Amino acid sequence: MLKFIKxxxxxxxxxxxxxVLSFVIFFTFFLAMLWWLRSVSKGHISHMSDLPLLEDQxxxxxxxxxx
Amino acid sequence: xxxxxxxxxxxxxxxxxxxxLWGLVGMLVGLIIATQLVAQNTGPEMWxxxxxxxxxxxxxxxxFTFGRLxxxxxxxxxxxxxGNAIFAGAYYSLQRLLKARMxxxxxxxxxxxxxxxxxxxxxxxxxxxxxxxxxxxxxxxPIDIAITLVWVVFGINMMGTIIKRRERHxxxxxxxxxxxxxxxxxxxxxxxIELPISMTKSYSWYAxxxxxxxxxxxxxxxxxxxxxxxxxGLMYYYLxxxxxxxxxxxxxxxxxxxxxxxxxxxxxxxxxxxxxxxxWAQSLGTVFSIMLIAPSWGGMLNGLLTLRGAWDxxxxxxxxxxxxxxxxxxxxxxxxxxxxxxxxxxxxxxxxDWIIAHVHIGGIGWNGFMxxxxxxxxxxxxxxxxxxxxxxxxxxFWLGTLGIILYAxxxxxxxxxxxxxxxxxxxxxxxVYPNFLDTLLxxxxxxxxxxxxxxxxxxxxxxxxxxxxxxxxxxKLIANEDAEAPxxxxxxxxxxxxxxxxWIERRPVQMLVLSLVVVGAGGIIEIIPTFLVKTNVPTISxxxxxxxxxxxxxxxxxxxxxxxxxxxxxxxxxxxxxxxGEYAKAGEFVYDHPFQWGSKRTGPDLLRVGGKYPHSWHxxxxxxxxxxxxxxxxxxxxxxxxxxxxxxxxxxxxEAMRTLGVPYAEDFPARANVDLVTQSQAIVAGxxxxxxxxxxxxxxxxxxxxxxRVGTDIKARTTEVAVVAKPTP
Numbered sequence: 001m002l003k004f005i006k007x008x009x010x011x012x013x014x015x016x017x018x019x020v021l022s023f024v025i026f027f028t029f030f031l032a033m034l035w036w037l038r039s040v041s042k043g044h045i046s047h048m049s050d051l052p053l054l055e056d057q058x059x060x061x062x063x064x065x066x067x
Numbered sequence: 068x069x070x071x072x073x074x075x076x077x078x079x080x081x082x083x084x085x086x087x088l089w090g091l092v093g094m095l096v097g098l099i100i101a102t103q104l105v106a107q108n109t110g111p112e113m114w115x116x117x118x119x120x121x122x123x124x125x126x127x128x129x130x131f132t133f134g135r136l137x138x139x140x141x142x143x144x145x146x147x148x149x150g151n152a153i154f155a156g157a158y159y160s161l162q163r164l165l166k167a168r169m170x171x172x173x174x175x176x177x178x179x180x181x182x183x184x185x186x187x188x189x190x191x192x193x194x195x196x197x198x199x200x201x202x203x204x205x206x207x208x209p210i211d212i213a214i215t216l217v218w219v220v221f222g223i224n225m226m227g228t229i230i231k232r233r234e235r236h237x238x239x240x241x242x243x244x245x246x247x248x249x250x251x252x253x254x255x256x257x258x259x260i261e262l263p264i265s266m267t268k269s270y271s272w273y274a275x276x277x278x279x280x281x282x283x284x285x286x287x288x289x290x291x292x293x294x295x296x297x298x299x300g301l302m303y304y305y306l307x308x309x310x311x312x313x314x315x316x317x318x319x320x321x322x323x324x325x326x327x328x329x330x331x332x333x334x335x336x337x338x339x340x341x342x343x344x345x346x347w348a349q350s351l352g353t354v355f356s357i358m359l360i361a362p363s364w365g366g367m368l369n370g371l372l373t374l375r376g377a378w379d380x381x382x383x384x385x386x387x388x389x390x391x392x393x394x395x396x397x398x399x400x401x402x403x404x405x406x407x408x409x410x411x412x413x414x415x416x417x418x419x420d421w422i423i424a425h426v427h428i429g430g431i432g433w434n435g436f437m438x439x440x441x442x443x444x445x446x447x448x449x450x451x452x453x454x455x456x457x458x459x460x461x462x463x464f465w466l467g468t469l470g471i472i473l474y475a476x477x478x479x480x481x482x483x484x485x486x487x488x489x490x491x492x493x494x495x496x497x498x499v500y501p502n503f504l505d506t507l508l509x510x511x512x513x514x515x516x517x518x519x520x521x522x523x524x525x526x527x528x529x530x531x532x533x534x535x536x537x538x539x540x541x542x543k544l545i546a547n548e549d550a551e552a553p554x555x556x557x558x559x560x561x562x563x564x565x566x567x568x569x570w571i572e573r574r575p576v577q578m579l580v581l582s583l584v585v586v587g588a589g590g591i592i593e594i595i596p597t598f599l600v601k602t603n604v605p606t607i608s609x610x611x612x613x614x615x616x617x618x619x620x621x622x623x624x625x626x627x628x629x630x631x632x633x634x635x636x637x638x639x640x641x642x643x644x645x646x647x648g649e650y651a652k653a654g655e656f657v658y659d660h661p662f663q664w665g666s667k668r669t670g671p672d673l674l675r676v677g678g679k680y681p682h683s684w685h686x687x688x689x690x691x692x693x694x695x696x697x698x699x700x701x702x703x704x705x706x707x708x709x710x711x712x713x714x715x716x717x718x719x720x721x722e723a724m725r726t727l728g729v730p731y732a733e734d735f736p737a738r739a740n741v742d743l744v745t746q747s748q749a750i751v752a753g754x755x756x757x758x759x760x761x762x763x764x765x766x767x768x769x770x771x772x773x774x775x776r777v778g779t780d781i782k783a784r785t786t787e788v789a790v791v792a793k794p795t796p
Contacts, residue, residue, distance in 0.1 A: 022351065025588055026329055033325050037318050049317035051164055051238040052307045 070233065070554050073547035074162045076449050078175040080544055082155035083445060085183060086438060087535065089147030091528060092190075096140040098521045099125065103133050104669065104700060105514045129706040130194040133669075134628025138205040139193040144430060145203060145293060147186045152438040153297040154178070154221070157244050159445060160304040161228055164238045166552035170227025174220050181217035185210060197267045200625035200661045201282050203289050204258050208269045211259040218255070222248050229575040233552040237575060239320045243300030245575065246328045246582040250292040253587065258285035262726060264719045268622070270727060275656025276343055279664055280336065284590060287335035292586075294429060295397075296328065298437050299366060302394065305441050306373050309386045315372035319365055326362035328582060330355050332589030337408030340417065341638040342664060343653040349410075356408035363401030370394040385460035389440030392468060396432025400425060415490075418634055418668040420513065421482025424475040431524055432471050439467065439531060446535050452542025459534045463527040470524025474517050481513035490642040498645055503671035504696050607654035610780040612729045613773070615717050615739040616746040620773025622720070623766055625663065627704065634665035635674040635777065648675035648778075655781055658729050670701060677779035682750055683757035685771045707767040712747075714740050714764075746772060 102122040125131045162169060169175050188210050192198075198205040206214070225248060229237065237245075258281055261269040273281050307314050314320055336344060336352030371394055374381060381387045403425050407416050416422060447454045454460060488506040491499040500506050613621060624630075637643050639650040651674055656662055680688075684695055689707055692699035721736040735742075747763040750771055754761045761768065 022333065022355075022589070029329060029585070030326065033322065037321060040318070045317045046313075048236060048238060049307075049313035051234065051236070052160075052240070052304050053311070053313060 068554050069551050071549070071551045072168050074550055075158070075169050075172060075175060075546075076544065076548055077546045078169065078172075078179060079155050079159045079445065080449050080546075081179050082151045082158060083442060083449070085179070086148060086151040086155055087442065087532060089143060089151060089186060090435075090438070091525075091532070093140060093143035093148045094521070094525050094528060096136055096143060098518065098525060099131075100133050100136045100140055101514070101518050101521055103136075103702070105511065105518060123702070126702045127705070129196070129704070132627065132702045132704075134631050135194050135196055135198075137631040138198060138202075138628060139190065141203055142189050142193065142205060143186070145289065146189070149294055149298075149430075149434045149438070150182065152434070152441065153247075153293075153301070154182070155445070156301040156305065156441050157225070157297065160240055160301070161225065161244065163550075164234065164241060164304065165228055165232035166234045166550065167228055167232045170224050170231060174224040174227075178217060178220045178224060181213065181220065185213050185217060188213070192267070196626040196628075198626060198628065199259075199261060199269060199271060200628075200630060200663060201258070201271060201278075201285075202630075202666060203286055204255075204282070207267055208259070208261055208263050209266060211255070211261075214255060215252075218248070218252055222252070226575060226579070233555050235555060237578070238303070239314075239317065239324060240300040240304040241575075242324050242578065242582075243296045243303065245579050246324070246586070247292050247297040247300070249579050249583045250288065250296075250328070250332070250586045253583065253590070254285045254288050254292065257590070258282060262723050264716060264723045268716075270723055271661035272727065273660070273662075274727065275659045275662050276345075276653045278660065278662040279339055279342070279656075280344060280348065282662070283338040284332075284335035287338055288332060288586075290426075290429070291327075291331035291334075294434055295331075298434060299323070299327075301437060301441060302366075302370050302390070305437075305444060306370055306390050306394075309384065309390060309440070309444055310374050310377045310380070312373065312377060315369050315375065319369045323362050323366040323369060325585070327359070327366065329585050329589070330359045330362065332586045334359060334408070337413070338666065339664075340408065340410050340413045341640070342636050343651045343656065345653070353408050353410065356405040360402060360405050364398060367394055367398035367401070370397075383457075385457060385464050386440045386444045388461070388464045389436045389443065389467075392464075392471075393433050393436035393440060396428050396436065396471070400429040400433060403428070414638075414640065415486045416482060417638075418666070419482035419486045420478040420510070420667075421486070422667065424478035424482065427478075428471070428475055431467075431474065435524075436467065439463065439528075442531065442535065446538050447542070449544060450539050450542030451545050452538055455534050455537035455541060459530055463530045463534070466523050466527030466530070470520045470522075470527060473520030473523060475520075477513035477516035477520075481510035485510050489646070490640070492642070498642070501646070502696075503646070503668075504698055507669065507700065508698055607652060607781065610655055610657060612658045612724065612731055613776065614746055615721060615743040616769050616772040617776045618720055618724070618773075619712055619714075619717070619743070619766075620769035620771070620776075621663075623707070623770050624773055625661070629673075630663045630665040632665075632667065632669035632701070633671065633673045634668050635672065636664040637672055637674050643672070647672045649781060651778075652781065655778065658724075660724070660727055660729075673774070674778040677775050677777040678782070681757060682753045682771050682775065683759055685774055686754055686759055686761065686767065689767055689770065704767075704770075707770055708765055710766050711764045712766050712769050714743060717743060 099122055102119055103126040105119050105122075126133055126136075129135070158169060158175070185206075189206055192207060192210065193205060197207050199207060204211075225244060229241070229245075260272040262272060263269040271278050303314060303320060333355035334352055336348045337356045338352075340349050340353070342349075371391070374387065374391070377387075381391055406412055407422070407425065416425075443454060443460055485506050488500045488509060489503075493499055635651075637647045637650045644650055651664075656664075688695040689704045691703050692701040717739045718736045721731055721739045725731050725733075725736065744763070747768045750768050751761050751763045
């Protein structure tokens with residue numbers, strides 16, 4: 001299987017791009033996540049964190065802003 | 068409209084009981100092999116001898132040698148104990164968080180019994196020596212396929228439940244379950260690609276450096292996605308339940324989740340520092356490991372701070388006690404792990420008992436104590452009875468804690484000291500401990516304390532069993548628990564402007580795909596270049612394929628689990644080149660399916676053992692190791708002298724190697740056995756010179772052939788160069 005794709009990139013130069021690429025991907029993703037977390041409403045967060053404790057009382061799962 | 072339904076508690080109970088049973092088995096096997104590592108003649112008193120003798124006697128039988136039982140211990144603890152705990156915990160929490168019964172009772176049942184069958188198959192095949200020789204992935208290909216199928220059943224059951232849920236939003240615990248499912252599937256499939264030559268034997272598709280990289284990408288993430296993420300899911304459910312208050316910060320748990328799964332997948336190469344792996348991959352592993360401290364500690368603090376204002380309850384509630392120590396151990400081992408991936412620290416710790424201590428802080432501290440806490444919390448609820456004895460649970464807690472301490476701390480010292488002994492030079496520049504065995508015998512006290520710590524931990528677990536049995540007898544299984552919840556409205560009826568993440572929280576399938584993309588990105592960028600770029604693995608022209616006899620010998624080496632005690636990776640340190648010889652080069656391993664670098668040195672490295680001793684040394688040494696190395700802990704391998712080498716598979720083996728790209732001539736498979744006989748006769752003749760009458764058709768001859776070949780190709784190159792460079796007179 002691998003012998004068909006094994007040596008296609010023999011001529012590649014600058015293998016250093018891989019670590020840089022990985023850093024860029026992660027960092028962008030991380031910033032996007034923080035940006036989202038900053039903007040999310042308190043009500044939603046408190047509904048989410050209450051979920052494990054809600055099971056004994058029927059909750060209306062459709063309303064994220066119930067709290 | 069309120070809907071009435073029932074939670075399935077029976078499957079939870081089954082998995083919970085399996086957790087307890089396999090937990091005891093896994094720990095017991097661990098105790099047995101720990102005792103096998105204690106030298107029987109180091110004790111000052113006779114009772115030492117009689118205490119250890121039964122275990123060494125057991126270890127002299129081929130099925131129960133350290134090399135075969137150690138994979139059984141690791142597999143039993145990871146996949147049987149922790150695996151069943153994950154399923155028990157997830158099946159209970161999934162139903163309640165989603166307000167729905169599991170998707171299909173039949174799938175739950177297939178999942179349960181399928182998983183137990185796999186465990187039984189592992190418990191039978193590993194002592195029989197059927198192994199792929201890759202750590203924590205030792206099970207042979209038919210079992211690998213069974214694991215894949217059962218895993219898919221679990222996935223369908225979980226996703227089906229999520230789809231028919233009555234709660235719109237997916238709580239963070241469920242994200243952890245989803246990420247676990249998808250990542251373990253990916254890791255297991257990629258790492259298990261192998262070429263079968265019979266029902267019980269296969270060769271890894273990858274070779275050498277590539278095999279090592281794939282294996283530790285898998286091995287590291289087995290820790291990450293089997294021992295960590297699912298248990299974090301359990302933590303985010305059971306800790307708030309037991310403390311009866313919501314998690315400290317839900318936002319933090321979101322950051323914890325995404326950062327953790329993103330970073331973890333990259334960190335695998337830190338298991339291969341100073342090895343023949345390309346440098347850039349090693350550095351990548353280190354950097355991501357250090358970054359991992361942030362989300363890991365974020366998660367640990369999130370767990371501990373959930374108990375804010377409830378710390379008084381920790382004094383009384385054994386469940387919370389177990390959870391607090393478990394989460395603390397999680398924090399300890401996730402700080403220690405990144406530190407161990409710093410090259411300077413790794414240079415000392417790698418290959419020593421330090422690593423064994425480290426993984427047990429995670430294994431018996433984090434996983435063990437989370438599982439125990441969960442068991443104490445679940446059993447009374449499943450059986451509608453009060454826990455039989457809180458006092459006994461407290462006794463278990465203290466015995467367990469003492470066991471962890473007694474297990475780990477002596478091994479930290481042992482690892483550190485042994486490593487320093489390996490590296491110690493006299494003022495004249497010679498090794499202070501040229502004999503490896505001396506450094507091992509110096510740390511025997513720590514090995515004794517490990518047995519003691521493990522025994523105490525095991526006794527604690529037995530007390531739990533008694534407590535559980537009494538509780539179960541006092542109650543009755545609530546197999547189907549009544550529940551009610553409003554039906555979920557259709558998505559279109561909601562008028563809500565949401566963010567992308569809230570969008571993803573409602574869409575489990577998209578969540579699964581995004582998780583796969585996140586973890587896949589790391590794997591691809593990390594692994595593909597090693598495969599594609601030829602310069603990453605410089606080839607060495609003098610490195611030739613193994614002869615058929617050597618190949619058989621290598622397969623026996625794999626079968627006996629030699630890699631559990633012997634590395635084949637000389638690191639580029641003076642202390643190692645002085646002791647073992649030339650350091651390892653990536654190009655030396657291109658025909659090694661699978662690689663056998665190992666991860667722990669209970670015995671010396673074997674990469675340069677080829678040609679170091681005469682054939683007779685190996686012959687005597689395998690028959691009775693103490694005859695050549697007085698005080699050796701290695702068991703004798705008598706069966707190699709009794710059993711004839713199975714040469715009927717030679718042709719298939721060579722053909723399989725050809726398929727994998729090993730350059731044997733086209734007509735070689737057919738005449739391989741002729742070559743094999745010639746070489747065995749040469750070895751027998753060599754033995755004869757030393758006064759040994761050996762039979763040419765025994766397995767020992769193949770093992771000698773392999774051991775004499777290991778790591779010698781590079782020496783051939785040196786000689787070649789020397790010959791060429793010699794000026795003609």
